[in-house]
Amino acid sequence: MSPRRPVAPAAGPSSVSDMLLGLGGVKAAVPVQPPQPEQIDRVHSALAQLRVGETMAANLAKLQQALAVNPDSEILLHQMARLQTRLDRRADALLTYRRLLALRPDHAEARHMAAVLSGQAPEKANADYIAGLFDAFADSFDEKLVGWLDYKAPQQVAGMAARLLDGRVAERSIDLGCGTGLLGPELKGLVRRLDGIDLSPRMIDKARQRNVYDELIVGEIVVGLLRRPAAYDLVLAADVLSYFGDLRALFMAVHDCLKPDGLFIATVEKGVEARYTASKTGRYQHGETYLRKRAAEAGFEMVALEEGDLRQEEGRPVRGYVFALRPQPLAPADPLAALSTDELIQGLDAPSSAILLDAARRMIGSDFAVGWALDIGGCMGRHVADLRNLAQHLDMVSADPDRSRRAFEAGLYDDCDTDATIPFLEARPDHYDLMLAADLLDREQDLPAVFSAVKIALALAGVFIAVTTACSEADLREMAKAEGLVVIAVEPVSLPDGAPALCLIAES
Ligand SMILES: C[S@@+](CC[C@H](N)C(=O)[O-])C[C@H]1O[C@@H](n2cnc3c(N)ncnc32)[C@H](O)[C@@H]1O
Structure with a gap:
């Protein structure tokens, strides 16, 4: 008899937005044949996507009925906007986010998503939106990302750090947007002291429970780094730059906080060549040319750049880059x-x-x-x-x-x-x-x-x-x-x- 492939990944939430919507519940395990592993994966993945789509469409119809009775409900509008975004009904989602903004002009997610969906993405996601999003996500982050979405960014960042350090140990390092601290344990033996910074207090609480960080800061990355000039040998960021569109201020701040022979290693989602874009996920993507340009402007040389899959989203891999920057030696007078x-x-x-x-x-x-x-x-x-x-x-x-x-x-x-x-x-x-x-x-x-x-x-x-x-x-x-x-x-x-x-x- 042919071995059964695990069906769990196909039955779980297929994206971060699913998780936040609580749409994880596709239950059926479909009989598996023929026994080719890739075919089985594809069949399961397609069926799961179909079922997720059906569930979401049914939920949307229910939300529309509820909103007809209660048109000014912020909760219903919020859920509907998220669902419409997931279903790729961008024009509808934009209108719903704008309805929500009319009721709550300070709604951080609605501000961010209305801007993204109207093609006017801000230079980076606003701090209230990030803190709210990840506070809500903190309890389930590890299980969902690692368990369901095959999340690899921490290992990819740590792997590149190990290769480039080549046996050396970084005296002082910082994990930018450390979240629940998934990267911390991967750095064992590579760093002597590890700090972490994140906007979400609840994610930081989770990181603290791992007991691998020497100092944890609740705060915004650029602001935090500018307070620590030439403090670090190693600066790391796993899946965090996707909340920054324009990387200029971030790269400058990292350059400022690195020692002259320090290293910055990070991931980005892969975008089009010379620019950054924002997708319906609310996250940003960066092209290779854009990365190189911003890095050079900030005074870095790129010492490594590798393309790979960062994790899964809606049944497909999210392509990205893991890259390493080192401060350039001082240029002659200009x-x-x-x-x-x-x-x-x-x-x-x-x-x-x-x-x-x-x-x-x-x-x-x-x-x-x-x-x-x-x-x-x-x-x-x-x-x-x-x-x-x-x-x-x-x-x-x-x-x-x-x-x-x-x-x-x-x-x-x-x-x-x-x-x-x-x-x-x-x-x-x-x-x-x-x-x-x-x-x-x-x-x-x-x-x-x-x-x-x-x-x-x-x-x-x-x-x-x-x-x-x-x-x-x-x-x-x-x-x-x-x-x-x-x-x-x-x-x-x-x-x-x-x-x-x-x-x-x-x-x-
Ligand atoms: C997708 S999570 C990744 C967490 C962690 N690096 C990991 O790999 O598990 C992104 C994290 O970046 C944080 N973040 C995003 N933008 C930030 C900013 N401007 N300042 C501080 N933290 C930020 C979020 O709060 C969130 O915890």
């Missing part, structure tokens, strides 16, 4: 460092920057911010700060490395790239909601290729605004249209020296 921010900004200001900002404001409106914007050429200078109010993320790209460095030093952009415009845009399909180009159309020879690349990089309903002194209105309209852009306007404008120019406004 001439740009002598310039003030104002001087740096002045060097980035094109004559058409005010015209571009004005057109962008008219297209977007002053009460609204788009998600991602790009300053092509890094020419917005004095107006970058105003432009920032129109977009959550602002990147610049220039083929001139000196210009990109100036922009980076000015500290006004989220990302500063050195690349030729066309390949840069072609590598970022559907990426930008707003693109501004002060001199692109005057310096590029192959304008159809430029418009084609712009079309590729513009997100749905994205706006491209460019000023040119070299093209006629008819040529602009024809070339933009030929590449599939919708021309909204071609406006005659005057540059500050009185020279006539045209401002093209087009949509994807």
